[in-house]
Amino acid sequence: MxxxxxxxxxxxxxxxxxxVRWTLITATLAIVGVLVVVPVVAVFHKAFxxxxxxxxxxxxxxxxTRHAILLTLTVAPLAVLSNVVFGVVAAWTIARFRFPGRALxxxxxxxxFSVSPVVAGLALVLIFGxxxxxxxxxxxxxxxxxxxxxxxxxxxxxxxxxxxARELIPLLEALGPDEELAAVSLGANGxxxxxxxxxxxxxxxxxxxxxxxxxxxxxxxxxxxxVSGHISGRTDTMPLRVEKLFQEYNTPGSFALASLLTSFAxxxxxLKGWLERKTRRELADAASAQNFLLEGxxxxxxxxxxxx
Amino acid sequence: xxxxxxxxxxxxxxxxxxxDVSLDVPSGELLALLGPSxxxxxxxxxxxxxxxxxxxxTVRYQDEDVTxxxxxxxNVGFVFQHYALFRHMNVFENVAFGLRVRKKxxxxxxxxxxxxxxxxxxxxxxxxxxxxxxxxxRQRVALARALAIEPKVLLLDEPFGALDxxxxxxxxxxxxxxxxxIHMTSVFVTHDQEEAFEVSDRVAVMQxxxxxxxxxxxxxxxxxANRFVIDxxxxxxxxxxxxxxxxxxxxxxxxxxxxxxHEEGAPVALYVRPHxxxxxxxxxxxxxxxxxxxxxxxxxxxxxxxxxxxxxxxxLNVELTRxxxxxxxxxxxxxxxxxxxxxxxxxxxxxx
Numbered sequence: 157m158x159x160x161x162x163x164x165x166x167x168x169x170x171x172x173x174x175x176v177r178w179t180l181i182t183a184t185l186a187i188v189g190v191l192v193v194v195p196v197v198a199v200f201h202k203a204f205x206x207x208x209x210x211x212x213x214x215x216x217x218x219x220x221t222r223h224a225i226l227l228t229l230t231v232a233p234l235a236v237l238s239n240v241v242f243g244v245v246a247a248w249t250i251a252r253f254r255f256p257g258r259a260l261x262x263x264x265x266x267x268x269f270s271v272s273p274v275v276a277g278l279a280l281v282l283i284f285g286x287x288x289x290x291x292x293x294x295x296x297x298x299x300x301x302x303x304x305x306x307x308x309x310x311x312x313x314x315x316x317x318x319x320x321a322r323e324l325i326p327l328l329e330a331l332g333p334d335e336e337l338a339a340v341s342l343g344a345n346g347x348x349x350x351x352x353x354x355x356x357x358x359x360x361x362x363x364x365x366x367x368x369x370x371x372x373x374x375x376x377x378x379x380x381x382x383v384s385g386h387i388s389g390r391t392d393t394m395p396l397r398v399e400k401l402f403q404e405y406n407t408p409g410s411f412a413l414a415s416l417l418t419s420f421a422x423x424x425x426x427l428k429g430w431l432e433r434k435t436r437r438e439l440a441d442a443a444s445a446q447n448f449l450l451e452g453x454x455x456x457x458x459x460x461x462x463x464x
Numbered sequence: 465x466x467x468x469x470x471x472x473x474x475x476x477x478x479x480x481x482x483x484d485v486s487l488d489v490p491s492g493e494l495l496a497l498l499g500p501s502x503x504x505x506x507x508x509x510x511x512x513x514x515x516x517x518x519x520x521x522t523v524r525y526q527d528e529d530v531t532x533x534x535x536x537x538x539n540v541g542f543v544f545q546h547y548a549l550f551r552h553m554n555v556f557e558n559v560a561f562g563l564r565v566r567k568k569x570x571x572x573x574x575x576x577x578x579x580x581x582x583x584x585x586x587x588x589x590x591x592x593x594x595x596x597x598x599x600x601x602r603q604r605v606a607l608a609r610a611l612a613i614e615p616k617v618l619l620l621d622e623p624f625g626a627l628d629x630x631x632x633x634x635x636x637x638x639x640x641x642x643x644x645x646i647h648m649t650s651v652f653v654t655h656d657q658e659e660a661f662e663v664s665d666r667v668a669v670m671q672x673x674x675x676x677x678x679x680x681x682x683x684x685x686x687x688x689a690n691r692f693v694i695d696x697x698x699x700x701x702x703x704x705x706x707x708x709x710x711x712x713x714x715x716x717x718x719x720x721x722x723x724x725x726h727e728e729g730a731p732v733a734l735y736v737r738p739h740x741x742x743x744x745x746x747x748x749x750x751x752x753x754x755x756x757x758x759x760x761x762x763x764x765x766x767x768x769x770x771x772x773x774x775x776x777x778x779x780l781n782v783e784l785t786r787x788x789x790x791x792x793x794x795x796x797x798x799x800x801x802x803x804x805x806x807x808x809x810x811x812x813x814x815x816x
Contacts, residue, residue, distance in 0.1 A: 334548035337515050341535045341542040342562035342613055352565070356552050 203415035224397035235312035243320025251328035277382025303385035311379035320365035371424035472521030483673035496660035499670030541610030562613035620652035752801035
C-alpha cells in the first residue's frame with residue numbers, strides 16, 4: 157500500500173514538466189527568502205551597522221536592557237524546568253495508564269498551542285490579579301504574582317506547556333512498558349526505575365523538548381506583556397524591552413537586543429536539527445521493536461498498566 | 465519452591481482473560497502453559513509473577529500467600545517474550561541490573577555476572593549491546609539477567625517464539641538441560657504443542673481463560689480431556705455420528721462410548737488422529753471406507769496422505785510410516801480402503 161503510494165509519487169514527479177518543478181521551487185525559495193532569510197539578515201545588519209564596539213556598548217551600557225537580559229535568563233529556565241517536571245509526569249501518565257478522560261487530558265495539553273498568548277495572560281490576571289479570584293488572599297499573604305516574577309514564569313510556562321509532553325508521549329508509547337516491567341521484576345524501585353532506565357531511554361527526546369520550550373520561552377511576548385505590567389528595569393523581559401526601545405525611537409538599542417534574541421533562536425535551531433536526527437533514530441529503533449512485538453502477540457490482551 | 469494458584473480471575477474491560485483458574489506447580493517442576501492466542505496463558509504467567517494483579521483468587525509460593533505482593537517483592541525471574549533487554553546497557557550491565565538495584569558489592573556483582581555469562585555461554589559478548597546480538601543470544605542474556613537475582617521461580621513468556629526453527633530447537637534442549645541442572649520451579653508459556661511436549665514435565669492446556677487439562681505430555685496427548693484439547697493438539701479427523709445400541713456409530717464404524725451415560729440417538733463426535741487410520745489396497749471384509757487418494761506428501765519422517773470419499777463427502781488426513789507407504793506404493797487417484805484403529809468419542813456438550 158505504502159509502497160504503491162511511494163511509486164505513484166515517484167511516477168508523478170517524473171511526469172511533471174520541468175517548468176512546473178522549477179516554478180514551484182523558485183516560488184518556495186522566494187517566499188522563504190523574503191519572509192525568513194531577509195528579515196533575519198536585516199536584523200543583524202542593522203544591529204552591527206555602526207560596528208561591533210558600538211553594538212556591544214548598546215547592549216551593556218543600558219541598565220534596563222541589562223536587566224531585561226537577566227530577567228529573560230531567569231524566567232526562561234524556570235519555565236523550562238517546570239515544563240520538564242510537568243512534561244515527564246504528564247507523558248508518563250498518558251503513555252502508561254488507561255483512565256477515563258485520558259483523551260481529553262491529551263487534548264488539553266495541546267490547548268496552549270491554539271490559545272492566543274494574550275488571552276492566556278488575561279486569564280492569569282483574572283485569577284491572580286488584585287481584583288482576581290485569588291487577589292484578596294494573595295494580598296493578605298503579601299504574595300505578588302501579577303507584575304512580578306511569578307506571573308512571568310506562570311505565563312511563560314503556560315505557553316510552553318505542550319512542548320516536553322508532546323515530545324515524550326509518542327516516545328514512551330513506542331518504547332512500551334516491557335523494559336520497565338523487566339526492571340520491576342528484577343527488584344528496581346520507582347526511583348531506580350526512573351533514573352536508571354526511563355530517563356536514559358528518553359534523554360534525547362527530553363532534551364529536544366527542553367530546547368523547543370527554551371526557544372519559545374525566550375521569545376514569548378503576548379502573555380508576558382499582559383502580566384508583566386511592562387515596568388522598565390523590573391518586569392521587562394528581552395522581547396518586551398525590544399519593543400519598548402523601538403517605540404522610544406532607540407533603533408540601535410532595539411536592534412542590538414533583537415539580534416541577541418535572534419542568536420538564541422539560531423542556536424536552538426542548530427541544536428534542534430542535531431537532536432532531531434538523534435531522536436528519530438531512537439524512535440525508529442523503539443518502533444521496530446514494537447512492531448516485532450505486535451506481530452508476535454496478535455489477539456493477546458494488552459497489559460494496560462504498570463502495576464508497581 | 466512450589467506455586468499454587470487458586471481461583472484466579474482477571475478481566476480487561478469486558479474481556480475475560482482468566483476465569484477461575486487453579487493450578488499447582490510442585491517444587492522443581494517445569495510446567496508448560498499451552499494454548500492459542502487469547503487463551504489467558506500470558507496473563508496467568510503475569511499474575512504468578514505479580515506483573516498483573518488478579519481480580520479474585522490467591523497466588524501462593526510454597527505456603528506463603530504472595531497475592532498482594534508486587535513483582536518487586538516476589539523475587540521471581542521473568543523472561544519476556546521479546547526479551548525486554550535494556551537497550552542502552554551492554555550485556556554485562558543487563559545481567560548486573562538486578563544485583564545493582566540490590567546494592568550488592570561491586571566484586572560480588574562482577575563474579576556473579578561472569579558466572580552467569582559462562583552458564584549461558586556469552587562470556588565474550590559482555591561489552592556488546594542488545595542491538596548487536598542475534599535473537600538466540602538476546603534470549604540467553606534475558607535468561608541470565610533473570611537468574612542473576614537467584615529467583616525462587618523462573619517464568620518464561622513464549623521464550624522461543626521469536627526465534628527461527630533451528631535456534632529454537634537448540635535453545636529448547638538447552639533450557640531443558642539447564643532446568644535439570646538447577647532444578648528451579650519453572651513455568652513457560654507457549655502456543656506450540658511440540659515445544660510444550662518436548663521441554664516440560666507437565667502441560668496445562670488453556671482455552672478462553674480456563675485450564676482445560678493438566679498432565680504429563682503423553683497423558684494429555686493420549687487421553688485428551690475434551691474436544692478442545694484434542695483439536696488443539698495437532699491434526700485430527702472429526703466424524704459426526706450418533707449413539708446406536710449403546711455405542712458410538714458413524715456409517716459402518718462403531719466405537720465404545722466413554723464412561724458417561726448417553727441417550728440412544730444422541731449426536732456424538734468421533735476424533736481420529738491421522739496416524740490412527742489404516743490404509744489397505746482392498747476391503748478385506750473389514751468395515752472400511754472406500755476413498756480416493758488426493759494428495760501425498762512423503763517429505764518427512766512420516767508420509768502424509770489425503771484421501772476423499774465422494775460417497776460421504778469427507779476428506780481425511782492419514783499418516784503412514786515410511787515403510788508402510790513404500791509397501792503400499794500409493795499414487796494419486798488410487799482407490800484405497802481406510803479404517804480407523806481407534807477413535808475418541810465426545811458428546812457435543814463441549815461445543816467449541
